[in-house]
Amino acid sequence: xxxxxxxLEFPINITTPDLxxxxxxxxxxxxxxxxxxAAMRYLTQRFSMPDDxxxxxxxxxxxxxxxxxxxIGTMIHQSIEGASLQELKxxxxxxxxxxxxxxxxxxxxxxxxxxxxxxAATGDPVADIAExxxxxxxxxxxxxxxxxxxQNEQYLAPLRFLRxxxxxxxxxxxxCWNILMELYPDxxxxxxxx
Amino acid sequence: xxxxxxxxxxSEVQFVCVELNLYLDTHPTDTEARSDYYSYSKLxxxxxxxxxxxxxxxxxxxHSPVNTGCWVCSEWPWERE
Numbered sequence: 001x002x003x004x005x006x007x008l009e010f011p012i013n014i015t016t017p018d019l020x021x022x023x024x025x026x027x028x029x030x031x032x033x034x035x036x037x038a039a040m041r042y043l044t045q046r047f048s049m050p051d052d053x054x055x056x057x058x059x060x061x062x063x064x065x066x067x068x069x070x071x072i073g074t075m076i077h078q079s080i081e082g083a084s085l086q087e088l089k090x091x092x093x094x095x096x097x098x099x100x101x102x103x104x105x106x107x108x109x110x111x112x113x114x115x116x117x118x119x120a121a122t123g124d125p126v127a128d129i130a131e132x133x134x135x136x137x138x139x140x141x142x143x144x145x146x147x148x149x150x151q152n153e154q155y156l157a158p159l160r161f162l163r164x165x166x167x168x169x170x171x172x173x174x175x176c177w178n179i180l181m182e183l184y185p186d187x188x189x190x191x192x193x194x
Numbered sequence: 195x196x197x198x199x200x201x202x203x204x205s206e207v208q209f210v211c212v213e214l215n216l217y218l219d220t221h222p223t224d225t226e227a228r229s230d231y232y233s234y235s236k237l238x239x240x241x242x243x244x245x246x247x248x249x250x251x252x253x254x255x256x257h258s259p260v261n262t263g264c265w266v267c268s269e270w271p272w273e274r275e
Contacts (some may be wrong), residue, residue, distance in 0.1 A: 007201060008271045009209075015274065017213050056219040066214060074272040169217065175220040 014078035017092030022079035030106025030114040039065035136170035
């Protein structure tokens with residue numbers, strides 16, 4: 001089970017909101033490489049992993065991703081809760097406001113809602129860990145694209161933290177990849193399928 | 195320490211624990227890292243106890259055995275300071 005701790009992993013306090021950044025941040029709240037997708041992907045892939053180290057890594061990184069999802073939701077919430085209708089319109093959020101008001105909803109910046117197809121899981125450990133390594137790099141790229149759109153330190157500080165976490169997670173998944181290659185040195189992952 | 199200073203300290207120590215935990219997931223036999231993880235886990239526990247004794251529970255479901263503060267009415271993390 002999970003226990004909630006009533007604090008963020010990294011502090012966030014947006015007092016000078018930027019709605020364009022809030023819109024971009026939706027990529028990481030409900031997009032294909034979002035923290036939501038990452039959390040669900042790892043926590044569901046862990047069931048079919050063949051080694052304790054891989055199970056532990058997916059369990060624990062998946063858990064950390066939920067905390068990151070909360071950070072993104074917090075940034076979006078603090079950005080749009082006090083926004084006027086005109087400000088929302090100017091930021092291209094009229095469509096979002098029509099359906100979701102000033103609430104926080106897992107859709108990407110183009111309004112495409114989150115879908116379970118983002119939770120890639122094949123039941124094949126080699127394919128899944130390779131997927132996870134790519135997912136961390138895609139999320140890193142997305143964070144850099146968001147950071148390129150602002151000079152506001154209230155966003156940049158947590159975004160730098162989150163970007164760095166993607167780099168660390170990639171490192172851990174690379175080690176998982178090496179563990180898999182040691183377990184199956186001739187690449188005979190067919191043995192895994194039984 | 196003020197409430198905010200204590201929370202910042204908790205976050206710092208907790209971050210070390212998260213990092214060491216993930217590292218140990220792929221290096222479970224690294225005794226030096228295990229020893230660091232143990233030290234920082236103890237420090238984290240002490241800081242959380244100090245915080246909760248003064249300001250109330252950080253966790254629900256029975257994981258914060260203090261009778262101070264208020265789980266329901268203390269500020270939620272997504273609220274602005």
